[in-house]
Amino acid sequence: MSPTLSVSDNRVVYPVVIEGERVWLREFEAADGPAVQRWTGDVAVVQYVPLGPTDDEGARRYVASIVAEASVSERSTYTLAVMERDGNDPIGAVALTVDSTRHRRGELGYLLRQDRWGRGLATEAARLVVDFAFRDLGLHRVWAVCDPENQASGAVLTKLGMQREGLLRHDLLIGDEWRDSALYAVLEDDWDAEAVYL
Numbered sequence: 001m002s003p004t005l006s007v008s009d010n011r012v013v014y015p016v017v018i019e020g021e022r023v024w025l026r027e028f029e030a031a032d033g034p035a036v037q038r039w040t041g042d043v044a045v046v047q048y049v050p051l052g053p054t055d056d057e058g059a060r061r062y063v064a065s066i067v068a069e070a071s072v073s074e075r076s077t078y079t080l081a082v083m084e085r086d087g088n089d090p091i092g093a094v095a096l097t098v099d100s101t102r103h104r105r106g107e108l109g110y111l112l113r114q115d116r117w118g119r120g121l122a123t124e125a126a127r128l129v130v131d132f133a134f135r136d137l138g139l140h141r142v143w144a145v146c147d148p149e150n151q152a153s154g155a156v157l158t159k160l161g162m163q164r165e166g167l168l169r170h171d172l173l174i175g176d177e178w179r180d181s182a183l184y185a186v187l188e189d190d191w192d193a194e195a196v197y198l
């Protein structure tokens with residue numbers, strides 16, 4: 001069950017639990033560090049994102065920062081653990097960061113453990129959090145950036161109904177390399193939680 005507070009309420013929306021068909025989303029806990037290291041420590045998972053690769057201690061600190069962000073007053077970051085129906089450990093993370101309450105705008109991001117790729121799970125998790133952003137937080141625009149070479153991520157955003165709006169040059173410094181980002185977004189009026197766009 002998800003909370004029904006608007007982002008304009010300026011109140012803490014915590015804890016968030018969102019139920020899906022094959023995955024569900026919950027808040028991270030300090031004990032998730034070792035499970036999280038399975039993807040933050042994988043160079044294939046973090047090659048397009050400004051994160052890691054981390055060792056055990058790095059993953060522990062990363063989880064601690066997510067836990068701390070979740071409980072601040074006027075919460076703006078919802079980094080949620082992606083859980084399988086029959087699993088105890090998170091298999092990934094999906095994040096919604098409200099970057100403007102005035103403009104009711106938030107950024108979507110996601111990562112999944114490599115051995116779970118290709119099953120539609122990232123699309124389902126991202127769909128759940130975008131729906132949460134529009135329905136529960138009252139956002140108007142959800143956007144995401146994705147490396148133009150990251151075809152799997154581009155496919156996830158397209159399947160959600162996000163439109164590619166342009167290219168941000170040298171948007172991210174990944175390792176020691178400047179990377180461009182393709183910019184995608186969906187507006188609340190266009191959002192259809194049931195639709196699959198090909």
Ligand SMILES: CC(C)(COP(=O)(O)OP(=O)(O)OC[C@H]1O[C@@H](n2cnc3c(N)ncnc32)[C@H](O)[C@@H]1OP(=O)(O)O)[C@@H](O)C(=O)NCCC(=O)NCCS
Pocket residue numbers: 044045046048049109110111112113116117118119120121122123124145146147150151152153155156
């Ligand atoms: C991006 C990521 C989350 C996708 O996870 P996933 O669970 O495999 O995604 P889904 O299965 O929901 O959808 C992936 C889509 O990409 C497609 N795809 C995968 N690799 C592809 C490739 N090399 N070229 C074209 N399409 C590709 C799949 O076919 C699938 O589309 P389909 O359902 O129409 O067949 C996962 O690859 C990942 O964690 N990558 C590393 C982190 C990352 O890049 N995060 C995004 C940052 S912007």
